Amino acid sequence: MNLAIVVLAAGEGTRMKSGLPKVMHAVAGRPMVRYVLDTAAALEPVELAVVVGYRAEMVRQALGEGLAYVEQAQQLGTGHAVQQAGPVLAGKAGTVLVLYGDTPLIRPETLQDVLRQHEAEDAAVTILTFHPGRPQGYGRIVREAGSGRVLAIVEEDEATPEQKAIGEVNSGILCFRDEWLWPNLARLERSAAGEFYLTDLVAVAREQGEAVAAVPVADPTEVIGVDHRAKLALAEAEMRRRINEAWMLSGVTMIDPSNTYIEAGVEIGADTIVWPNTLLQGRTRIGRECTVGPGTIIRDSTIGDGCRVEMSVLEGATMEDGSDVGPFGRLRKGAHLAKGAHMGNFGEVKNSYLGPGAKMGHFSYLGDATVGAGANIGAGTITCNYDGQRKHRTVIGEGAFIGSDTMLVAPVEIGAGATTGAGSVVTRDVPPGALAYGVPSRLKPSAAAGGSEEE
Numbered sequence: 191m192n193l194a195i196v197v198l199a200a201g202e203g204t205r206m207k208s209g210l211p212k213v214m215h216a217v218a219g220r221p222m223v224r225y226v227l228d229t230a231a232a233l234e235p236v237e238l239a240v241v242v243g244y245r246a247e248m249v250r251q252a253l254g255e256g257l258a259y260v261e262q263a264q265q266l267g268t269g270h271a272v273q274q275a276g277p278v279l280a281g282k283a284g285t286v287l288v289l290y291g292d293t294p295l296i297r298p299e300t301l302q303d304v305l306r307q308h309e310a311e312d313a314a315v316t317i318l319t320f321h322p323g324r325p326q327g328y329g330r331i332v333r334e335a336g337s338g339r340v341l342a343i344v345e346e347d348e349a350t351p352e353q354k355a356i357g358e359v360n361s362g363i364l365c366f367r368d369e370w371l372w373p374n375l376a377r378l379e380r381s382a383a384g385e386f387y388l389t390d391l392v393a394v395a396r397e398q399g400e401a402v403a404a405v406p407v408a409d410p411t412e413v414i415g416v417d418h419r420a421k422l423a424l425a426e427a428e429m430r431r432r433i434n435e436a437w438m439l440s441g442v443t444m445i446d447p448s449n450t451y452i453e454a455g456v457e458i459g460a461d462t463i464v465w466p467n468t469l470l471q472g473r474t475r476i477g478r479e480c481t482v483g484p485g486t487i488i489r490d491s492t493i494g495d496g497c498r499v500e501m502s503v504l505e506g507a508t509m510e511d512g513s514d515v516g517p518f519g520r521l522r523k524g525a526h527l528a529k530g531a532h533m534g535n536f537g538e539v540k541n542s543y544l545g546p547g548a549k550m551g552h553f554s555y556l557g558d559a560t561v562g563a564g565a566n567i568g569a570g571t572i573t574c575n576y577d578g579q580r581k582h583r584t585v586i587g588e589g590a591f592i593g594s595d596t597m598l599v600a601p602v603e604i605g606a607g608a609t610t611g612a613g614s615v616v617t618r619d620v621p622p623g624a625l626a627y628g629v630p631s632r633l634k635p636s637a638a639a640g641g642s643e644e645e
């Protein structure tokens with residue numbers, strides 16, 4: 191379809207009572223206008239313009255370049271907003287579709303229906319309409335008695351009591367014949383409220399004998415316009431429902447989808463089970479056959495197949511296949527658990543690598559460390575990585591056995607197969623296969639220390 195699209199996103203959204211422009215408020219982890227732009231892009235328009243106004247610079251920065259931004263310095267109404275896009279859009283395509291940046295749930299299929307009807311009726315204007323529970327505040331669709339043809343959209347402040355009783359309203363989504371729109375838009379007059387109403391064009395079209403089409407939306411949740419926080423919560427709930435349903439249909443089990451919070455950019459493999467009160471956020475990738483939750487937050491992390499994460503918080507972490515964390519684990523930025531690595535209760539790992547099969551069962555902190563394959567980190571082990579000014583690394587070799595409550599004062603290296611005694615404070619490197627014990631630790635030629643075994 192030969193289509194140009196304009197997304198209106200200039201409004202402040204006073205009812206949000208926020209310093210943030212309305213369209214920047216997040217729904218399932220992304221600014222709501224992002225969804226509208228993705229939906230618009232799915233229709234493959236020849237031109238896509240975004241009208242920005244309130245805190246325009248912030249909106250532009252968040253959405254990035256690659257879009258045609260049009261500035262509406264003063265918000266003088268929807269008609270005025272579309273007018274600003276004229277220089278960018280006029281004459282580019284046969285049809286101009288107007289979308290709102292605060293209507294994130296609209297689907298491309300619904301817009302396709304609108305465009306099809308628009309073409310079929312050779313209309314000057316086509317309106318996507320719906321029946322809200324309460325029509326207050328919306329533009330009412332006034333139809334001719336008998337024929338049912340649309341005569342006008344009358345805004346709340348201009349509606350007669352009879353018109354106010356009309357249950358069918360304008361969703362805000364309108365499309366226009368390009369060559370008809372621009373000259374008529376230029377002639378729009380201000381309403382009594384001082385605004386240029388885009389919706390006044392419907393009556394103008396009818397007066398000129400042009401066809402006006404109206405398409406009722408099949409699913410009214412699609413046209414939820416977010417103008418206050420209660421609507422934001424509605425949009426969030428619906429987006430969450432959609433996201434969860436899509437994952438369930440692709441093979442993910444959710445024990446309680448209404449208490450599972452998955453942001454739009456997340457990916458999950460089949461046969462993974464997600465338990466309640468789990469938040470999966472940002473650029474998180476979870477493999478197949480994992481068990482995640484309950485009570486877990488995973489943000490910007492990559493998790494392989496067959497992993498288990500229980501009652502834990504992960505951020506910027508990587509877990510390879512078959513590794514596990516929790517309950518009550520914390521993986522911070524740069525934490526990397528290799529295949530089959532295990533991190534049990536109350537552990538914290540930051541900017542560290544735990545090699546394949548390494549175990550860290552209880553109450554430990556690893557920061558800026560590298561742990562070799564199969565090493566065992568005893569309960570209460572701490573890497574003392576910070577000297578008050580700088581961070582230092584700890585290296586633990588393959589198969590090393592770190593006794594309970596060992597303090598590893600970095601920079602320090604524990605050789606492969608070396609052992610530290612329980613409660614030792616290691617300030618110097620321990621050679622491979624050696625035993626270090628005591629405070630500060632000293633070396634013993636043979637290895638027979640009291641470390642804690644994994645249970």
Ligand code: UD1
Nearest residue numbers: 198199200201265266267268271290328329360361362387
């Ligand atoms: C508008 C429609 C109404 C419809 C309702 C659906 C008009 C005159 N009225 O009313 O028929 O039922 O939406 O929600 O069109 N915007 C700008 N610049 C402006 C004004 C608005 O960019 O100068 C943007 C807003 O950011 C918002 C959208 O346009 O995304 C709608 O504006 P709003 O003021 O909320 O319109 P309503 O009064 O709700």
